[in-house]
Amino acid sequence: MVISDTYALIDAIFRPRSIAVVGASANAETAGFDYLQALRGAGFKGQVYPVNPKGGEILGLPVYPSLREVPAQVDYVISCIPNAGVLEVVSAAAERGAKALQLFTGRFSETGRPEAIDLEQRLLAEARQTGLRIIGPNCMGLVHPGMGISFRPDMDTQAGPIGFLSQSGNLLFELNHFGGARGVHFSKAISYGNALDLNESDFLDYFAEDAETKVIGAYIEGVKDGHRFLQALRHAASRKPVIVLKGGRTTAGGRTAASHTAALAGASEVWEAAVSQAGALSVGTVEALMDLLIGLAYMRAGSGSRLAMVGAGGGRSVLTADLCEELGLHVPPLPDDVERKIAEKAPDLAGWVTNPVDQSILAGSGVGGTRVLEWLDESPAIDLLVANIGEPWAFGRPDSEGIIGHLTERFIAFAAKTRKPFAAVMAPSDYPDERRWRIVSEAR
């Protein structure tokens, strides 16, 4: 299949007009309820057909006793029933005209049991025969804010520039759960579990072409076809930034990945080399993944590595210089042109203040951090700018709320004006008291 076919197929899957939930339930502790509630909460505009032999009504929707009895075309089917019934769902879904079947249903090859592995193979064979495509099994499925599609009622479904493919549904959910407030919003995302049919390479191909996706992120435990994967990765990375978090890098992680998604994890060094040769970025933790997704989705692109920072205290400035240099950036001394401007306004600081600019040295000098930031912006010797809001310091001042609000607004205005990559740094709103939590949350 050539790329444009994959694109058209997956794009159609992401835009169903009707969705059936097989194994729908009125019990709020089950996935069969969660999917219905999630589609309602995210504002899905198409038809939703709950299916359960018990019939009745769930969330005001009539329940059909079987998928075959749904009196209309069904574009997309979600299965939440035990695995014994999935072969019947495949043929019924094909009969209803569905393009794809997503299986929340698990206990297939990930259990390691011969009969479960065999059932998974029969599932694939049955799907191939009917032309129905499979997502999963053992996965959470689609997220598409633009269509009102989500797999959990409590997901943040604000649309954003990040396309994400994840072998773990929980990891995808946690990215959104913890990163939402910082801007981790999805164009589209998919949890694809055991990758029995549609797999990581197909989704990479899709996101490479998808106009709504500016940055691609992936959590992968194992790949189905190494050669095809590297091709897809290289192609995607030639179009947009791609960041990959690999699960199962060690023996223990690989064993856990096998019991999670039946993935065959490979040697970590080979993986690292292959990903970086393909032009993608490899990360080792969810935190690094989140930072890079946010940085690449929202920061202006730049080419140089000479970084300047203002706004932090002494110790923090020293440690930032160390970390940046250790990560391969350069933190040069203050450029001559900036040095001259400082010396003019505050002769006392000449030859003393350096880069990173220690805010405590500036205190009382008449030269503020935002002024120095503007001079650094004008200097041709600096490529990247970082400003620290310094809220721990501000909280010690009488009008802390005013200071933090004012600085935040100045940095937002500066970000709109500068043509260099610029990041304003603020710590998490992780405070035990409500006042500081609220001030930081609002500034953010």
Next chain:
Amino acid sequence: MVISDTYALIDAIFRPRSIAVVGASANAETAGFDYLQALRGAGFKGQVYPVNPKGGEILGLPVYPSLREVPAQVDYVISCIPNAGVLEVVSAAAERGAKALQLFTGRFSETGRPEAIDLEQRLLAEARQTGLRIIGPNCMGLVHPGMGISFRPDMDTQAGPIGFLSQSGNLLFELNHFGGARGVHFSKAISYGNALDLNESDFLDYFAEDAETKVIGAYIEGVKDGHRFLQALRHAASRKPVIVLKGGRTTAGGRTAASHTAALAGASEVWEAAVSQAGALSVGTVEALMDLLIGLAYMRAGSGSRLAMVGAGGGRSVLTADLCEELGLHVPPLPDDVERKIAEKAPDLAGWVTNPVDQSILAGSGVGGTRVLEWLDESPAIDLLVANIGEPWAFGRPDSEGIIGHLTERFIAFAAKTRKPFAAVMAPSDYPDERRWRIVSEAR
């Protein structure tokens, strides 16, 4: 000076009966106000003497026009005046019988200017002549919750098991600011800036002996005497865990450290080797420093490295296994005895569930994560236990507050019972909405 003399000297400095603040001010934007407000807020029971030629009253305390006019013994003097006046403060402090002078006053050798370096040397010579000891200059000074001593009004002064020496006052403050809610509480702490007289080795010697200190942390930009420092570090590390964060590991960091505290930073590799040979732990970031301080201060000590975890979803379990193995811990498969107990209660899971125990596999099996945790506790094949509270998952359930509260209580009860090192993991309360922020804050 032998160690016990250093101990007695510094212990006396940490327990002043009276404190004078030279350069006291009614202006809430100045350090001369902050120190007075901080001592009041922290509940200092001794005498406080504000000194300022303007006289009058600040925070209800009479202001003395000069230190010499304070009509009583002054144990400890804090200087907030410009550096031109410090020599006079030394002789006045000595006359009042002070043991130590702490200089918030800066602009000495850290400016790199010959006249400032010269003034710093005269300050030291004058102090030596009178027997007065110097803390700083260019520092924030003492924190001693047990005596009601703090250097900033907004510091959390709950007493705890951590003794901390920091070349940066701001870093010491930020540790407390961000770590307070997680348990970063000080027995005593000191910000010592340029380390002109009393230095890092003296404070290490002190904390090694101090009965209130269970774990020692240090932020160091440069050391005064490498040989003496390694001796002090080795001695301290033989008594209690010592964690060192080094600032100025790179050229850029070293340049910044010089302008911050006039520290001469050394080569990073030599430092790493020396610290680890001394038996101390070296970290590269504030986050790692905080995690280790908390772990060593509150976790039960253990000797093995075989770790088991329960409570996280699939992706998180895989990544945890990877990270633990990469950090040198071992994450073995489920021990046979635990495997047998699981097989008895839930035959479906036998041979499938592994370690880390994926919570989503347990779901609906009748075997809960806390039950498996107890079996792991009984198993001789596991040394360390981790339980994930899993609040992102719990927030999706109807009674999330109840679930999180209940799990938290069960883990607290478990922690009291188990004899293995045990950590319960919960993410930061960094939520944009008040409800989730409050539930996590309370559980914590």
